[in-house]
């Protein structure tokens with residue numbers, strides 16, 4: 331029996347339970363990506379809530395890899411004190427925090443990124459805001475190097491690990507997917523070539539942080555798009571990473587163009603709608619030796635516990651439930667096992683775009699209503 335609340339270790343990183351806060355953009359940073367004290371407080375609250383591992387919102391490694399407003403950036407040494415405050419705030423609450431590193435590639439927003447987006451191929455697919463320019467080999471190497479510097483900074487500044495964002499249609503995923511990668515050089519074509527960018531990034535990060543530091547990845551097990559990354563190719567990518575020494579794979583699926591099968595599906599209001607990436611994650615689990623995390627629609631204790639205990643998932647990851655209830659892990663630990671109150675409406679994105687930070691819009695409305703009544 332593998333209980334949800336059990337101590338585990340990932341390459342020296344001690345985790346108090348098997349619940350992970352999946353990366354969640356908060357929209358709380360300055361335009362250059364400098365994290366705010368509001369963001370540090372936000373992470374301290376998450377740590378206080380009892381989650382085993384916090385993975386930060388996606389953090390751009392180079393300015394042209396920026397997508398949403400208020401996104402974290404780690405492209406410069408200048409942010410050292412700000413990030414040190416953030417990691418110290420988490421550690422002071424007994425939390426553990428890994429940073430998610432990303433380059434948005436063709437999904438970058440030209441207004442936020444300050445230039446035409448860069449992508450494996452100069453093709454505008456549905457979820458790209460503009461036609462990107464094709465990355466040349468020198469630019470590819472610069473981005474690979476930037477991932478390495480970013481990981482080195484993260485380690486120096488107190489992060490307990492890093493997670494590469496290889497999911498949801500961002501640059502690593504764009505290279506993996508035949509839909510966005512039409513290259514005819516060594517980075518395109520068969521799956522071995524389409525994995526090349528991801529492996530260069532992984533190896534560069536590993537070179538910089540060393541073997542005794544957790545390097546994880548969030549990987550799409552399927553894009554749910556005609557012509558996109560399929561399950562067999564995703565399994566190939568997972569095996570490659572595993573052999574190269576990745577410390578954990580978080581399984582997700584879909585991109586912003588995948589409609590109802592996007593990464594953050596709506597209306598997860600019954601147990602049968604939960605855990606919508608579990609089957610894909612079970613498949614990945616059979617292919618690799620490293621720990622597997624699964625994200626997507628976990629809302630009830632029983633579904634989470636079953637995924638760990640019966641389906642042999644090493645970790646379950648959640649995003650939206652912890653926006654509404656950062657204290658959910660401790661609530662479950664204390665014995666109140668009622669499901670997360672998140673209704674998966676995705677309205678939390680709106681204040682992230684317009685009000686300088688995400689929060690649960692519904693919870694705020696309900697709270698205000700109660701306050702007016704009393």
Ligand SMILES: Cc1cc2nc3c(=O)[nH]c(=O)nc-3n(C[C@H](O)[C@H](O)[C@H](O)COP(=O)(O)O)c2cc1C
Nearest residue numbers: 352353354355387388593594625626627648649650
């Ligand atoms: C507001 C918001 C921001 C998100 N930001 C990120 C992100 O920065 N990186 C990432 O990998 N996924 C991001 N996601 C996706 C979540 O990590 C997760 O994969 C998805 O929401 C499904 O999990 P859930 O049902 O527990 O919310 C975000 C989701 C939401 C709702």
